Amino acid sequence: MGKPDTVQYPSAMKNMNNTTHATTGGTRDNSSTLFTETAIGRRKRWTENGVRIFFFLMCCLMILPLLLIIGYLLYKALPVLSFEFLFTNPKDNMRAGGLWAPFLGTIYLVVVSLLVSAPIGVFAAVYLNEYARDNWFTRIVNLAVVNLAGVPSIVHALFGVGAFVLFAGLGESVLAASLTLAIMTLPVIIASTKEALNAVPMSFREACWNLGATRWQTIRRIVLPNAISGILTGVILQVSRAAGETAPIMFTGAVFYKTIAEGDVFAYNITDQCMALSLHLFTISTQVPDVTEGIPYGTAIVLVGSVLLVNAAAIALRVYLRTRKKW
Amino acid sequence: MEKKKIEVSELRVRYGNKPALNGVSFDVYENEILGIIGPAQSGKTTLLKVINRTLELTRGTTVEGTVKLDGEDVHTITDVYGLRRRIGMVLPLPVGLPLSIYDNVAFAPRTAGPRKKSELDNIVERCLKQAALWDEVKDRLDSLGTKLSGGQQQRLTIARALSHQPEILCLDEFSIAVDPVTTMRIEEVLKTLRTEMTILLVTNLVQQAKRLANRTAFFLNGALVEIDATDVIFSDNPANQSTYDYVNGNFG
Numbered sequence: 001m002g003k004p005d006t007v008q009y010p011s012a013m014k015n016m017n018n019t020t021h022a023t024t025g026g027t028r029d030n031s032s033t034l035f036t037e038t039a040i041g042r043r044k045r046w047t048e049n050g051v052r053i054f055f056f057l058m059c060c061l062m063i064l065p066l067l068l069i070i071g072y073l074l075y076k077a078l079p080v081l082s083f084e085f086l087f088t089n090p091k092d093n094m095r096a097g098g099l100w101a102p103f104l105g106t107i108y109l110v111v112v113s114l115l116v117s118a119p120i121g122v123f124a125a126v127y128l129n130e131y132a133r134d135n136w137f138t139r140i141v142n143l144a145v146v147n148l149a150g151v152p153s154i155v156h157a158l159f160g161v162g163a164f165v166l167f168a169g170l171g172e173s174v175l176a177a178s179l180t181l182a183i184m185t186l187p188v189i190i191a192s193t194k195e196a197l198n199a200v201p202m203s204f205r206e207a208c209w210n211l212g213a214t215r216w217q218t219i220r221r222i223v224l225p226n227a228i229s230g231i232l233t234g235v236i237l238q239v240s241r242a243a244g245e246t247a248p249i250m251f252t253g254a255v256f257y258k259t260i261a262e263g264d265v266f267a268y269n270i271t272d273q274c275m276a277l278s279l280h281l282f283t284i285s286t287q288v289p290d291v292t293e294g295i296p297y298g299t300a301i302v303l304v305g306s307v308l309l310v311n312a313a314a315i316a317l318r319v320y321l322r323t324r325k326k327w
Numbered sequence: 328m329e330k331k332k333i334e335v336s337e338l339r340v341r342y343g344n345k346p347a348l349n350g351v352s353f354d355v356y357e358n359e360i361l362g363i364i365g366p367a368q369s370g371k372t373t374l375l376k377v378i379n380r381t382l383e384l385t386r387g388t389t390v391e392g393t394v395k396l397d398g399e400d401v402h403t404i405t406d407v408y409g410l411r412r413r414i415g416m417v418l419p420l421p422v423g424l425p426l427s428i429y430d431n432v433a434f435a436p437r438t439a440g441p442r443k444k445s446e447l448d449n450i451v452e453r454c455l456k457q458a459a460l461w462d463e464v465k466d467r468l469d470s471l472g473t474k475l476s477g478g479q480q481q482r483l484t485i486a487r488a489l490s491h492q493p494e495i496l497c498l499d500e501f502s503i504a505v506d507p508v509t510t511m512r513i514e515e516v517l518k519t520l521r522t523e524m525t526i527l528l529v530t531n532l533v534q535q536a537k538r539l540a541n542r543t544a545f546f547l548n549g550a551l552v553e554i555d556a557t558d559v560i561f562s563d564n565p566a567n568q569s570t571y572d573y574v575n576g577n578f579g
């Protein structure tokens with residue numbers, strides 16, 4: 001200890017030494033002043049908590065209607081919900097019976113429309129994202145994609161009537177209605193596919209090109225396999241839109257009432273008209289008097305339930321594929 | 328005199344209106360290591376991209392002047408994919424493709440045409456050995472290349488660049504994201520490869536050029552300031568004062 005004590009330790013450090021071997025509260029006075037909350041600190045903490053609670057409440061407020069809707073629908077629908085409800089046709093001018101014809105009709109419309117829009121949308125997106133140069137054509141197409149996604153569905157309906165029902169001569173049919181729905185879902189599928197393709201890092205493509213791979217070889221071996229989960233999720237999410245819309249199918253192929261063979265999944269012909277859940281729900285809630293009370297609610301539950309089921313499948317797929325993410 | 332492998336003459340490159348190379352001319356001899364040094368943005372990467380014609384994948388670029396490979400202008404070669412496979416390219420950041428280690432190395436040979444399994448096995452083993460990675464991965468060739476460490480991925484990238492038996496190997500600042508031990512291992516690899524191929528070594532470490540290169544080129548703002556034997560560039564009196572300043576780290 002020959003050195004003179006010239007170093008002034010900060011008081012906090014001195015106190016740390018003290019408190020380590022002090023068991024009484026006396027020596028803590030000094031150190032605690034360092035960490036006492038100031039007025040500013042307290043205000044910050046209150047604001048922080050207040051803001052967090054506010055956001056949390058907003059989040060609850062968002063969930064609440066959803067839970068209420070589903071709960072209320074279920075409660076009202078409970079008396080009619082049964083296996084039979086799903087697999088028998090509506091009876092007595094839709095005042096009683098089940099949902100078979102509209103349920104199968106909706107499946108037809110969704111499947112046929114996605115069979116059309118998914119391949120076109122995905123391939124168009126591949127072109128736009130992987131091949132297209134930045135010129136006036138691509139800019140117009142991209143602009144069209146963005147804007148078509150925002151066109152109201154009734155406008156699609158009018159287009160469908162003009163283009164498919166009348167001009168193409170398809171008449172009011174499953175095909176015409178599906179094509180109208182396809183036009184409606186196409187821009188969203190293009191947008192979500194582009195996003196999925198964009199998520200594959202550019203460096204992978206560059207590495208492939210440096211190895212002498214063509215664009216197509218790069219797309220097939222690297223880009224598509226790694227974007228497929230995002231692409232599929234985007235497509236599946238369009239099921240709910242196609243199933244839920246009423247306007248685009250109302251004038252192009254969906255009818256108020258039609259009976260079909262119960263239990264036969266091939267009961268509809270795509271050149272004929274069909275019933276659909278969304279339109280059926282509209283009809284029995286507003287157009288038909290004296291409907292059995294539970295039936296509109298049951299219809300809504302079947303519609304919402306199938307859509308949620310499909311969306312859940314999309315989420316499950318995404319989660320599964322994310323666990324296998326390759327980088 | 329040695330054979331000229333690459334002849335660059337009056338090469339000018341612009342990105343839109345922005346010049347990246349302003350009339351560069353030099354030759355690269357067969358089986359030499361040409362070190363290319365220079366500060367960032369001086370056009371080194373652009374030069375490599377012109378040679379394997381990946382620059383044309385970037386929109387809005389214009390190239391004037393010629394780059395000849397074995398006396399043939401690369402821009403008149405019709406099989407651009409074949410041309411790219413004559414050149415191995417290693418980029419600054421390691422890129423393991425999202426494929427197995429095996430498939431990473433087999434990618435280019437498969438791209439070039441159908442191959443027998445035994446043939447591919449040989450290529451994979453040879454390239455991974457050449458890149459000093461074989462011993463670390465030989466028991467897990469089917470695990471993902473993207474899950475290797477950065478240093479291993481960079482050696483995987485080199486193995487992949489060797490898989491199509493290139494005549495020229497271009498390395499663009501390969502050590503930028505790699506630990507010093509791996510850097511030294513890769514440098515040893517390059518020393519053995521120089522007998523088989525011509526190497527263009529763009530490097531951010533001037534000492535690396537000094538250790539490896541036969542000749543060194545100094546680029547600055549899109550111009551080739553000086554190209555000469557490495558001894559001369561690193562001597563006390565290179566032809567150009569800015570070369571001396573850059574090499575000795577008192578630049579700018």
Ligand SMILES: Nc1ncnc2c1ncn2[C@@H]1O[C@H](COP(=O)(O)OP(=O)(O)O)[C@@H](O)[C@H]1O
Pocket residue numbers: 342345346347365366367368369370371372373374385
């Ligand atoms: N994709 C690009 N688009 C526009 N300018 C670019 C692009 N790549 C490089 N440049 C420009 O070209 C010049 C040379 O860049 P680069 O060849 O990357 O130099 P270096 O590899 O020596 O850092 C720089 O001015 C840079 O900004």
Ligand SMILES: [Mg+2]
Pocket residue numbers: 368371372373499
């Ligand atoms: Mg560079």
